[in-house]
Amino acid sequence: MRAARLPIFSALLSFNGGFVDVACFFGLKGLLAAHITGNLATLCASIVLGTRGLLSxxxxxxxxxxxxxLTHLVGHALKARGRPAARILLGVEVLLLAAFLALVARNAPFADPDSLVALATALAAIAAMAVQNGVQRAHLPQVPPTTFMTGNATQFAIxxxxxxxxxxxxxxAARVRHVLLNLCGFAVGCAVAAAAFWMFGFNCVALTIPVAIAAAALTP
Structure with missing residues (x-):
């Protein structure tokens, strides 16, 4: 990937990481699709407080x-055949986000976040973010994390x-700029998701699809 494209690419992924987390938190009663650490905390809270959304x-x-x-296995198979693994897998993320949107558009709002349709919606969002993380770690290691902002903030401070x-x-010095851009991209994604959810409801996740398409188009 051209050096000039790399920060834009990772900022787009960071935007989606923040956006999906916030939208899912609002629409699926505390689920954080891209944030496993946060899910463990909200899981404990759901158990202790008796709130819904436990299954997801x-x-x-x-x-x-x-x-x-699975993303790693498929990526290896694609590379062995000379295929652009990162671009193809990010295309899979686009499809998963489209499935997420379709489930939201058909079924939201979810009165019961433990219902089968709500669970399927949550699993689609989690799968999309898992693919994004798998691609970034395995195929684009030069890109700072696009969902793990605790690590980014620590690295930036150092x-x-x-x-x-x-x-x-x-x-x-270059890493400082890149990590800061990811932090800003994630923060903007969170803020835009909050505003968009307030104005348009859970259907606001439609915005993640063109962003994901743009990111996929920037990959080698």
Missing amino acids: KMLAVPEFIVIVA DIVDVMQRRATPQV
């Missing part, structure tokens, strides 16, 4: 792991100290 949170972690593993003390290499 219970299935989020194993589903995420299985989908990432690197910015080195930059300010003039100890940073050009690579570290």
